[in-house]
Amino acid sequence: MSAPAPMLALALRMLRRDWRAGELRVLAAALVVAVAAVTAVGFFADRIRLALELQATELLGADLVISADHPLEAARLAAPDGRALRRAEAVEFPSMVIAGDQAQLASVRAVSPDYPLRGRLRVSREAYAPDAEADGVPPAGAVWPEARLAGQLGVAVGDTVELGDARLRVDAILTVEPAGGGIGVFNLAPRLLFNAADLAATGLVQPASRVRYRYLFAGEPDAVRAFRARIEPALGRGESLESVGDARPEVRGALDRAGRFLGLATLVSVLLSGVAVALSARRFIVRHLDYCAVMRCLGASQRLVLGVYGLQLGLLGLTAALLGGALGYLAQFGLESLLGALLEIDLPPPSARPALLGAGVALVTRLGFALPPLLHLRNVPALRVIRRELGGPGGARLLSYLAGAAAMAALIWWQAEDRLLSLYILLGAVAALALLAATAAGLILLLRPLRHRVGSTWRFGLLSLTQRAGTGVMQVMAFGLGILVLLLLGVVRGDLLREWEHELPEQAPNRFLINILPEQVEAVRAFFARSGLEAPELFPMVRGRLTGIGERAVSAGLYEDDRARRLVEREFNLSWAARAQPDNRIVAGAWWGEGEGGGGDGAAELSVEQGLAETLGIRLGDTLTFRIAGADLRARVTSLREVEWDNFRVNFFVLTPPGVLDAFPATWITSLYVPADRYPVLNGLVKAFPNVTVIDVSAIMDQVRRIMDRVALAVQYVFLFTLIAGVLVMAAAIHASLDERVRETVLLRTLGASRRQLLLGLATEFVSLGVVAGALGALGAGLIAQLLASRVFHLAYHWDPALWLIGALGGGLGVGLAGVLGTRFVLNTPPMRALRGL
Amino acid sequence: MTDRSQYPVVEARGISKRVSSPEGELELLRDIQFSILPGEAVAVLGASGSGKTTLLGILAGLDTPSAGTVLIEGADLFALGEDGRAGVRREAIGFVFQSFHLLPTLTAVENVMLPLELAGRADARVQAEQWLARVGLERRLRHYPRQLSGGEQQRVAIARAFVTRPRLLFADEPTGNLDLATGRRVIDLLFEINREQGTTLVLVTHDDKVAERCTRRLRLDGGRLRGDA
Structure with missing residues (x-):
């Protein structure tokens, strides 16, 4: 008995033959472009992030x-x-x-x-x-x-x-x-x-x-x-x-958001690329079912079939990872030369992470999406050579998508800098896919009776759609997800970035005035009124040292952390307010009601900034003791607040309800915008109120604004790359149904359908798919954007119904056009040649 | 090594095949029993749906029977696992199918090389080229299946079937997809090589003229063996 063939040699030979026959081109292209897009976006986002960090170090x-x-x-x-x-x-x-x-x-x-x-x-x-x-x-x-x-x-x-x-x-x-x-x-x-x-x-x-x-x-x-x-x-x-974060919460805040925006762009490109690879892998598997049957019939063992195809896909993934990685690396240099001047920063050399991410996309998606069908290929009965209906991809398809999706999720989770962002994107994608699948299946069911009531050209399209229900649902899912992420990125690029920049408008406060005495408050207001500058809002401020948390006395010696020790050593700024400032968000406990919490009947209440609470180990419900001007104030923490430090408004680590601090000496503080040509007014202010201190925050603010500008620009360009990945998904989705479509179209042509009828039929099918996918994608994009805006970016975003319209129209037009262009060759080729070309 | 000529090459022992269908259980084959000796050329005849193809699938170990078994050269095919049966096919069996089943991304010569490659043979290309010359396609070595006519494709399939010098050849309606004249030339070629090689042939057909050329005819009707002549 002859020995079984050496697996690797056979796999290589089969790979070469498949390649030469043009079988692998779409799959390889999908892989290479996917890896290139992910790598380029990853490299670029990474370098921008590093550059921003570097620039922020200037503050230090x-x-x-x-x-x-x-x-x-x-x-x-x-x-x-x-x-x-x-x-x-x-x-x-x-x-x-x-x-x-x-x-x-x-x-x-x-x-x-x-x-x-x-x-x-x-x-x-x-x-x-x-x-x-x-x-x-x-x-x-x-x-x-x-x-x-x-x-x-x-x-x-x-x-x-x-x-x-x-x-x-x-x-x-x-x-x-x-x-x-x-x-x-x-x-x-x-x-x-x-x-x-x-x-x-x-x-x-x-x-x-x-x-x-x-x-x-x-x-x-x-x-x-x-x-x-x-x-x-x-x-x-x-x-x-x-490091910078310790020094400047404003800059840290801006850097964090910048990182999230860039991370989102990377994530989206990973997601899109994964979908493209999944779609093209499916076609590869479907087309190779017959191969496996023939090989099994010719005496190949299950192990050999599995080995040959496993190696083939592995080799393909590896090659694509290398090639795509190299392309992505080059592309981001192109991006750099294009953007270098606009960005006005020297980009540091890229780190290795994005390359790993790119390779991960190639290999993980390969493995995830291809392994289950591959295991299924092993089981393709040799009998398929005489009974073609046997051993179709069947149930393995669902399994393969689940496995692939799990692999993608794992990859996204692994690469995520921001787990929360990844979680929302993943949950959003899963929910959107479920919604897309359910709606598509439902609509196709509804369309089924319709095909008997419409004209013949419409009938071809609808027939095609309802006959190939599985493929139709798959395509709606792919198109829908593609449109969803493109719109999502569009929303992020437009509305969310704009919202962020609005938080720091041109006339954001660039000066803080501190040490204003209570009796000077009216005079300071009057001073600004006279000088023609807008009168700023003044906040009271009481300085106190934290001496106890619960029954525990607090001293610097208790803390290992240097920041905590410095915080304890110095005096805090306490203030009072009836209502929380609009940029403060309660993350635990509840804000006091009107006239409550003043300590009349029970303990006075406190609201503490979350970061401070973490550093000092303060928990909700703790009673804090502050030593203020020789007297003690005891109050209970009833809420923790998250503060947006990067908008340069006056904010306080510790707040009480009005009345609690009345017995203590207070000074007042404010922030305001002074245009450059009015700086001399500040000299006048200092002369009139020698005790008032003016603090210039414009340097820090410029830094934050530069970070925003650069991120906005970078996200715009990264968007282009993601667009390429989106187009790739469309191409893969169209290509996925090509074989079935060619067979059908040829049959219809043989039966005498005119070119025009077929063209309209194709257009009908793809436009319907696109409209459904687009409308659902827009819905998903809006919901995810809303979620991201409120939970991750903490920005205001209002869902724009126009998005829905853009999704449906854009989807219909884009998918219709791409679909017709992608399958048009079927119409221009003699039926026999089209059939043989399969 | 045992003397193979003493045993039947194929022995069917009480083969039945039942499948469940929406109309209830369907009996495709019932208690089929026969044996084929070395060098015989056996036609399996019958109308559409009589169970010919099902029988062929079971004889070749591509499908499993509901009852009974098949012995190939004395070895019980269904006592072996799926991979064991594949080994028997690699070792002893060649196939020619109605719809050729050439791999579209492989050239003619590569299609013929495939079974040798699966068996790890180093001389695959030389052998394949010789066999393609033998079926008259020495000028079509690097053509893809789609560039070949139906008759040419089936000749490539015949070359692929014989290239491993199988002791047993299964042919499933080998002319079913060909016109009359082409079909006749393909059948001529098949019988000619079969004689040369001394291969045992099991041929499924509904064509009496083709069946006439065999040494023996098994007739199936409604899943039962009705005649053996």
């Missing part, structure tokens, strides 16, 4: 900052072997700055020559005047105060100030300090920057003084990562790492 002045309350030994700060990390240092402490008879508390910072490592310092010659990029750091013997400090001290460029034992010259007014982060905006004493060379001369750094040593690092991402991995576990008491 570095990629990574180690902050400590004592100097660190040089050995610990050395870069990992062979890696280049740039380093700069700043020594920071509160100190009185004296000019003549004026003295002001300032946050002074002595900096090394390379400071900062990311972003540039900006200075001006006068307070609140146009600024320019600074050339390095203050030279030895010079200081750069920020405008409000200069105002408070009454000094200008050229004057001298005393800092400890040193007398230093005011050289410029500091307007932007990228590395200003790390200190809460509202705790900020005004900044004074000077050269580290003068530090010793001030005599201010003594063993007992409150000094923070900041070590800044920047370099290639992997070098930074390696360094972080080494230093993080070795951090001791009083030492902490800072």
